[in-house]
Amino acid sequence: MAPLLSVQDLHVTFPGPVHAVRGVSFDIEPGECVALVGESGSGKSVTARTLVGLAGPAAQVRAARLTLDGRDTLGFGERDWRRLRGRVAGLVLQDALVSLDPLNTVGAEVGEVLRAHGIGRPADRPVRVAELLSAVHVPDPEERARQYPHQLSGGLRQRALIASAIAADPPLLIADEPTTALDVTVQAQLLDLLAERRAAGSTVLLVSHDLAVVSRIADRVLVMRAGEIVEQGPTAQVLAAPAHPYTRLLLAAVPTAESRGRRLSVTEPEPLPPRNVEPDRIVLSATGLHKWYRTRHAVDDVSFTLARGETLGVVGESGSGKTTVARIALGLVEPSAGTIRLGSGSGQVDWTGVPERRRRPHRRRLQVIAQDPLSSFDPRYTVERLVGEPLLERGRARRDRVVELLERVGLGAEHLSRHPRALSGGQRQRVAIARAIGPRPDVLVCDEPVSALDVSIQAQVLDLLADLQAADGTALLFISHDLGVIHHVADRVLVMHDGRVVEQGPVTDVFTAPSHEYTKSLLAAVPTLDSVSNGT
Amino acid sequence: MDVTLPVPAAAPARPGRLPAGLPIAGLFLALVAVAAVAPGLLTHTDPLAADPMAALQAPSAAHWFGTDQLGRDVFTRTVYGARYSLFIGLTATLLSVLAGGVLGLLAGLAPRAVDEAISRALDVLSSFPEVLLALLFIAFTEPGTPSLILAIALAFAPRYGRIVRAQTLLVRRAGYVEQAVTFGLSRTRLAWRHIVPNVLGPLPILATIGLGTAIVNASALSFLGMGPQPPSPEWGAMLSESRNYLRVAWWSAILPGATLTVTVIALTAVGRRLQARFEGRR
Numbered sequence: 001m002a003p004l005l006s007v008q009d010l011h012v013t014f015p016g017p018v019h020a021v022r023g024v025s026f027d028i029e030p031g032e033c034v035a036l037v038g039e040s041g042s043g044k045s046v047t048a049r050t051l052v053g054l055a056g057p058a059a060q061v062r063a064a065r066l067t068l069d070g071r072d073t074l075g076f077g078e079r080d081w082r083r084l085r086g087r088v089a090g091l092v093l094q095d096a097l098v099s100l101d102p103l104n105t106v107g108a109e110v111g112e113v114l115r116a117h118g119i120g121r122p123a124d125r126p127v128r129v130a131e132l133l134s135a136v137h138v139p140d141p142e143e144r145a146r147q148y149p150h151q152l153s154g155g156l157r158q159r160a161l162i163a164s165a166i167a168a169d170p171p172l173l174i175a176d177e178p179t180t181a182l183d184v185t186v187q188a189q190l191l192d193l194l195a196e197r198r199a200a201g202s203t204v205l206l207v208s209h210d211l212a213v214v215s216r217i218a219d220r221v222l223v224m225r226a227g228e229i230v231e232q233g234p235t236a237q238v239l240a241a242p243a244h245p246y247t248r249l250l251l252a253a254v255p256t257a258e259s260r261g262r263r264l265s266v267t268e269p270e271p272l273p274p275r276n277v278e279p280d281r282i283v284l285s286a287t288g289l290h291k292w293y294r295t296r297h298a299v300d301d302v303s304f305t306l307a308r309g310e311t312l313g314v315v316g317e318s319g320s321g322k323t324t325v326a327r328i329a330l331g332l333v334e335p336s337a338g339t340i341r342l343g344s345g346s347g348q349v350d351w352t353g354v355p356e357r358r359r360r361p362h363r364r365r366l367q368v369i370a371q372d373p374l375s376s377f378d379p380r381y382t383v384e385r386l387v388g389e390p391l392l393e394r395g396r397a398r399r400d401r402v403v404e405l406l407e408r409v410g411l412g413a414e415h416l417s418r419h420p421r422a423l424s425g426g427q428r429q430r431v432a433i434a435r436a437i438g439p440r441p442d443v444l445v446c447d448e449p450v451s452a453l454d455v456s457i458q459a460q461v462l463d464l465l466a467d468l469q470a471a472d473g474t475a476l477l478f479i480s481h482d483l484g485v486i487h488h489v490a491d492r493v494l495v496m497h498d499g500r501v502v503e504q505g506p507v508t509d510v511f512t513a514p515s516h517e518y519t520k521s522l523l524a525a526v527p528t529l530d531s532v533s534n535g536t
Numbered sequence: 537m538d539v540t541l542p543v544p545a546a547a548p549a550r551p552g553r554l555p556a557g558l559p560i561a562g563l564f565l566a567l568v569a570v571a572a573v574a575p576g577l578l579t580h581t582d583p584l585a586a587d588p589m590a591a592l593q594a595p596s597a598a599h600w601f602g603t604d605q606l607g608r609d610v611f612t613r614t615v616y617g618a619r620y621s622l623f624i625g626l627t628a629t630l631l632s633v634l635a636g637g638v639l640g641l642l643a644g645l646a647p648r649a650v651d652e653a654i655s656r657a658l659d660v661l662s663s664f665p666e667v668l669l670a671l672l673f674i675a676f677t678e679p680g681t682p683s684l685i686l687a688i689a690l691a692f693a694p695r696y697g698r699i700v701r702a703q704t705l706l707v708r709r710a711g712y713v714e715q716a717v718t719f720g721l722s723r724t725r726l727a728w729r730h731i732v733p734n735v736l737g738p739l740p741i742l743a744t745i746g747l748g749t750a751i752v753n754a755s756a757l758s759f760l761g762m763g764p765q766p767p768s769p770e771w772g773a774m775l776s777e778s779r780n781y782l783r784v785a786w787w788s789a790i791l792p793g794a795t796l797t798v799t800v801i802a803l804t805a806v807g808r809r810l811q812a813r814f815e816g817r818r
Contacts, residue, residue: 377715379734
C-alpha cells in the first residue's frame with residue numbers, strides 16, 4: 001500500500017537565514033501512529049506545519065518529494081491547501097484557547113469545517129456536530145455546542161478542537177503538543193482519545209517534547225534535533241535500546257522513581273552528592289494553614305515541617321492550592337488561619353500574623369525560584385545587578401560575590417553585563433538560582449522551577465539544585481505538577497487536591513503504595529517510559 | 537491625540553526600514569529647534585520692524601513668506617515665533633507630566649482611599665474638553681504666557697495622571713516587585729528602586745507625542761487672545777492678527793499656520809517612532 005504521507009529531503013528555511021528543517025525524510029503508512037519528538041527549536045513543529053502548508057509566508061520550503069494522500073503538495077497554492085486541510089489532514093494545536101475563535105460557539109467552530117468542505121446538508125449539521133462532540137467524549141454535547149470556548153475547561157476545549165479536526169473525517173490527524181498545557185489526568189484522557197481514533201482507523205502524527213507521552217500511543221518514534229531526524233524506529237526499540245547519543249541523553253534526562261539519587265544530565269549513571277538531612281533542625285513549620293478567597297477555600301488545613309537539608313515535594317494539579325501554599329510560606333500572602341514559624345526551639349520566630357516590619361529582617365532566610373524567571377527580573381537590570389540586589393556586600397566585594405555565585409551555577413563572569421532577555425531559558429533559570437542562593441537562605445521555595453524548560457535543560461537545573469543543596473544544606477519546598485520530578489527530588493511529599501492535603505509521607509511510600517484514591521488516579525494517569533519496555 | 541501606553545511587545549519589532557519621512561521630520565525639528573534657540577542664524581531681520589510701505593507683499597526672494605499688514609517680514613516672525621510655541625509647549629508638557637506623574641504614582645501606591653480621591657478628581661477634570669478647561673483657567677487669571685502654560689499643563693495633567701496610575705498598578709503586581717519583597721526591601725526602597733523607574737520609563741516618549749498637542753492647543757488659545765499679546769510673534773497670535781487679511785494676503789496666515797502644522801506632524805512622527813523603538817527594545 002502507498003504511504004499516506006511521504007516526505008523526502010525536506011528543508012524549511014526562514015529569513016535570517018534560519019535553517020529550521022534540514023533534510024528530513026519519512027513516510028507514514030495508513031493506520032500508523034508516528035511521533036515526532038524533540039526539544040524546542042528542533043524543528044518538529046515546523047515540520048508538522050509544513051505538511052499541511054502552514055509553515056507561514058516567510059518560510060521557504062524545499063523537498064525532493066512531499067506527498068499527502070497520493071497528491072503532490074509541492075507547489076501547492078493557498079487555495080489547494082484549503083481544500084486539503086481538514087478534509088485530508090486535520091490539525092490539533094497545543095493551545096485550544098488560542099486556536100478556537102472566541103466569538104464563535106464551539107458548535108459553530110466544529111460545524112465550520114463541515115460547511116467549508118460542503119459536507120452534509122446545512123439542516124443536519126447541528127446533529128452531526130453533537131455526534132462529533134460525543135465521539136470525543138464531551139459530556140452534554142448539545143449543551144456544550146452552544147457555549148463559547150472560554151466557558152469550557154482546558155480539557156474540554158482540547159476535545160472540541162479534536163472534534164473540529166476530525167469533523168471532515170480526514171485520514172490523517174496531526175496533533176502538535178496536544179496535551180502540553182493540561183493536567184496529567186486530563187492528559188491521560190486525551191491520549192486515550194487519540195488512541196481511540198487510531199483504533200478507529202485514523203492515522204496519527206503526534207508532535208511532542210515528551211517521550212513518555214508518545215510512548216503511550218505511538219508505533220514509531222522519530223527523534224529530531226536541530227532540524228534533523230537523528231534516530232527513528234519502533235517506539236519500544238528506540239526507548240529500550242536508543243542508538244543515538246542524543247536519544248540516550250533525552251531518556252536519561254527524564255526524572256522518574258529510578259532516577260532518584262542519580263544525575264540526570266549525563267548518560268552514564270553517576271550518583272548525586274549525598275545530602276545530609278537533619279530531622280531535628282526544623283527550619284520552617286506550618287500548622288493548620290487555611291486560605292479563603294471570598295467563598296473559595298483555596299487552602300484547607302495544610303500543615304508541614306521542613307528540616308535542614310530536606311526536600312519536601314508538593315504535588316497537585318492546577319487549582320489544587322499548591323502555589324497558594326508556596327506564597328503563604330514566602331510571606332507574600334497572609335493565611336486566613338494557621339501559623340508558620342521559622343527555626344526551631346528557642347530561636348523560633350513568628351512568620352505569619354506579624355506586621356511586615358517584623359518579617360523583613362528574616363526575609364533573607366526564605367528565597368524563591370519561580371517558574372518564569374524572566375518575569376521575576378526587573379527588565380532594566382543586568383545579570384550583575386539582578387544577582388547583586390539581595391546581597392549585603394557593597395562595591396568590589398559585591399561584584400566578587402556575584403561572580404562567585406554565577407560560577408556556582410555554571411555561568412561565567414562574561415554574563416555580568418548581559419540582560420536576561422539575551423539569555424536562554426536555562427541560563428535565565430541559573431541566574432534566578434544564583435540570586436536565590438545569594439542571601440544563604442535556610443529555605444528555597446521552588447515553584448515549578450523546571451516546568452517551562454526542555455527536558456535536557458530541566459535535567460541540568462535539577463542536578464544543579466541537588467549539588468547546591470548538598471553543599472549548603474538548604475531545605476527545599478519543591479512545588480510541581482510533575483510527579484516524575486517530585487519522585488526524583490523529594491524526600492517527603494504532600495499530595496494536594498482542592499486545597500487539601502490528601503496524602504503525605506516519604507515519597508517512595510506514597511508513590512509506590514498510595515492509599516488515597518486521588519493519588520492512585522494521578523499515578524495511573526502519568527505516562528511512563530517503562531510501560532513500553534515492559535511490553536504493556 | 538490617542539495615547540497608548542508602550543507595552544512590552546510579544547516579539548521584538550522587526551528592525552525594518554526607516555520610514556522615508558522620518559529623517560525629514562527630524563531635520564525639520566532640528567530647524568525649529570535652531571529657530572527657537574538662535575533665530576538670528578536663520579534670519580537677519582527684526583520680527584517687530586514694521587514697514588507700512590511694504591505691507592501685504594506676496595512671498596518673494598526678499599520676503600520668503602511675504603509681509604503682513606504692518607509690513608513685517610512673515611518668515612522672520614515665524615522663525616521667532618518658534619521660541620514662543622516651543623517654550624510654551626515644552627514647559628506646559630513638562631509641568632503636566634510632572635503633576636500627572638506625581639498624582640498617578642500617589643494614586644497607584646497609596647491606600648485605596650487616597651487612590652479613590654485622586655482618581656475621581658482626575659476623572660472630573662478629564663470629563664472637560666481640554667481646551668475648555670484651559671479657557672476656564674485663563675478666565676480666572678490674567679491672559680499671558682505664564683497663565684497659558686499653567687492652563688495647558690492643567691488641561692493635560694489628568695491624562696498623564698491616569699496613564700501613570702494604570703502603569704503603577706501593573707508594575708506593582710509584577711513578578712520582579714514581588715521577588716524584591718522576598719529580599720526584605722522596605723516599601724520606600726521597593727517603590728524607588730523597582731516601581732518608579734519602570735513606571736516612568738515610557739513617559740518621556742509619551743510626552744514627545746503629547747508635546748505636539750500641547751503646541752496646537754497653546755496656539756489655539758493664543759489665537760483667542762489668551763496667550764502672548766501682540767506684537768509678540770507667537771504662531772497662534774500671528775494667525776489671529778492676519779485672519780482679517782486672508783482674502784488679500786493668504787500667506788501671512790497660511791504660511792505660519794503650515795509651519796505649525798508641519799511641526800506638530802513631525803513631533804508626532806518622531807514620537808511614534810521612539811515609542812515603536814522602545815516597545816521593540818523591551
